Amino acid sequence: MTRINNNPSDRAGSAVTVRGLVKHYGETKALDGVDLDVREGTVRGVLGPNGAGKTTLVRILSTLLSPDAGQATVAGYDVLRQPRQLRRVIGLTGQYASVDEKLPGWENLYLIGRLLDLSRKDARARADELLERFSLTEAAKRPASTYSGGMRRRLDLAASMIGRPAVLYLDEPTTGLDPRTRNEVWDEVKRMVGDGVTVLLTTQYMEEAEQLASEVTVVDRGKVIANGAIDELKAKVGGRTLRVRPADPMQLRPLARVLDELGITGLATTTVDTDSGTLLVPILSDEQLTAVVGAVSARGITIASISTELPSLDEVFLSFTGHRASAPQDARPADTREEVAV
Known part of the structure; x- marks a missing residue:
């Protein structure tokens, strides 16, 4: 079993390395020069709408498809030259x-x-261990057809862990699940990462990426259009929201009028959230933040709390792509739809 002789200074700490990956389906480019790095022991979220190339990327990294160009290594193994080891x-x-x-x-x-060459004893022990871990022991002898959707998904996750993988691919793992079951799956993924597993997660759910991923790659029409930590991407979009809660809720609307009249927030207007008793003030700079706080203080208004919030991840995606992650992809050839829809 021969590993690629990677340069440690270039690849140290990287569980997945992708450079210039290209994949065509006829005239459609599912992947168009994708670069990607996933650090060991982390979750890398890959965000994109249907047709962005997410599943095609996963299929190549799991040796189910061959790329037309580019290179990729997973846990030190080349996807083309060492598929069996990978x-x-x-x-x-x-x-x-x-x-x-x-x-x-x-x-x-x-x-x-057994298919993974475990001995009968080890396969039995591993099955028992994972059923207990995924809270499926009581249902162990029932046909999987009798399982709920959440139980089937947990069984699927358990199956992917039988061989103690170093790298786990989760391709939209919570599609179609109810919120409670989705949270259960998220908890299991967090536990896996806590055990040292590296996860490549593809998803269309902004909340899922924020819950699980430490870093995000945004893809659209086969191209990587943004990379980085979630907070870094939010900062690139620009703009923050200042959330101000006066001690006296009756001060909400008068304060909003004052800020709008002073023009502190430029063309944007403040929003009064009566349910939470807060004022939402869009700001683009620290100078505006200082001006808002100054205006509040000048009118002798007592503040119960004040905080700033970065844009949501959905807003980040919209800013980079011009459409939301759940937006349908443009029409593509019918004979390639199944392969390209990801």
């Missing part, structure tokens, strides 16, 4: 549960363990 160190959970619904949960996990 498959031993990765796990994959796709958009839909891939377990055999006719088999009980325990048998699903045991079967996968």
Whole structure:
């Protein structure tokens, strides 16, 4: 088993390295020169609408597709030259549960363990361990077809962990799940990362990226259009919201009128949130922040609390792409829709 001789100074701490990845489906470019780095022991979120290239990227990194150009290594293995070795160190959970619904949960996990060359003893032990970890022990002998959607998704996650992968791909893992089940899946992913697993997460959900990812790559029409920590991307968009809560709620509207009349926030107007008793003030600079605080103090208004908020991740995506992450992709050839829709 031979690993690529990577330069430690270039690749140190990187579990996934992608350079110039290109993939065509006919005349459609699903990936158009994608670069990506995922640090060990972190979650890298890949955000993008349908057709952005997310699933195509995952399929290439899991050796299910070959790129037309570019290079990629995962855990030190080249996706083209060392696919067998690479498959031993990765796990994959796709958009839909891939377990055999006719088999009980325990048998699903045991079967996968045997396919991964675990001994009978080790496969049994690993199945028992993961069923307990994912709170499925009581349902272990029931057919997977009787499981709820959340239970099936947890079983799918457990299946992807049988081989103790160093890198786990989660391709829109909570698609179609209710909020409670989605939170359960998020908790399991956080636990995996706590155990040292590196996760590449593709998603259209802004909240999911903010919950799980330490860094985000935004893709659109096969191109990477933004990279970085979530707060860094929010800062690039510019603009913050100042949330001011007067001690006396009756001061909300008078204060809003004062700020608008003074023109402190430029062309933007303040918003009165009567439910929370706060005033939302758009600001673009520290000077504006100082001016707002000064205006409040000059009128002798007692402030109960004051804080600033960066733009939401959805606003970041909209700023970079011109549309929201859930927006449908432009029309594409019918014969490539299944491959390109990601």
